[in-house]
Structures are given as C-alpha cells and as structure tokens.
Amino acid sequence: MKLRTILWRSWRLRCPACGEEKLFRDWLRLRPACEQCGLSFDREPGFYLGSIYVNYGLTAILVTIGYFSLYFTEAVSPDEALWICLAFCLVFPLCFFRYARSLWLGLDYYFDPKAARREPPQGGRRL
Numbered sequence: 001m002k003l004r005t006i007l008w009r010s011w012r013l014r015c016p017a018c019g020e021e022k023l024f025r026d027w028l029r030l031r032p033a034c035e036q037c038g039l040s041f042d043r044e045p046g047f048y049l050g051s052i053y054v055n056y057g058l059t060a061i062l063v064t065i066g067y068f069s070l071y072f073t074e075a076v077s078p079d080e081a082l083w084i085c086l087a088f089c090l091v092f093p094l095c096f097f098r099y100a101r102s103l104w105l106g107l108d109y110y111f112d113p114k115a116a117r118r119e120p121p122q123g124g125r126r127l
Helices: 001-012 048-075 076-113
Strands: none
Touching: 001 076, 048 076
C-alpha cells in the first residue's frame, strides 16, 4: 500500500489499513481494533510514546518559525510575540494530539504491516 494513502487515512483519523473505521471513540480514547478489517489499535504499553515526539517536534518547529517571523517582521513587539507563541504551545499540542497518534499508527502500519496485525494479549500474563 502507498504511504500517501496511509497518511491520508491517518490524517482523517481512520484505520490505516482499510480507511473505514474511526480510530477514536471520543476525544481521547482509541478504539481497541478496527471492526472492518481487525487491525489492532491497542498495542503494547508505550507504543504511542513516539506520537508525543511527533507532537512536540511539530510544535517546536512551528513556534520557532512563528516567533522569528513575528520578531523580524516587527508585526508585534517581542513581548507580544512571546505571549502569542506561549498560547500556541499550550493549545496546539492538545488539538494535534489525536492526529499525532493516528500518524504514528499509520507509519507503524506502513513500515511493519505484519506486526500491526497481531492480536493484543488477552488477560494477564501466563507463567
């Protein structure tokens, strides 16, 4: 499957494999799996930690570009530019949270589709 297709599905917050099922039940909770194709969204603990890096990286890049753009164009004072960027740093990561998780899941599916099809462990650990 093409990366462009997977990224488009991820951007729409849909299953990266089939594009039919929504990833999220509500604002923060992921569904456990796709009801259409069976792709597991519930991965091992710490899987979505990488999405935090995506979210942080994009926020840092946008704030850096935004601050220097405001500073050098002198559209606002340096203090106002700082407050604008601070507000952006608080609001943007919350709005982009779902997209970062979806993109992370989509990239994982693209680079390792067989591992994405494994069923999550049921119940506790067996000794």
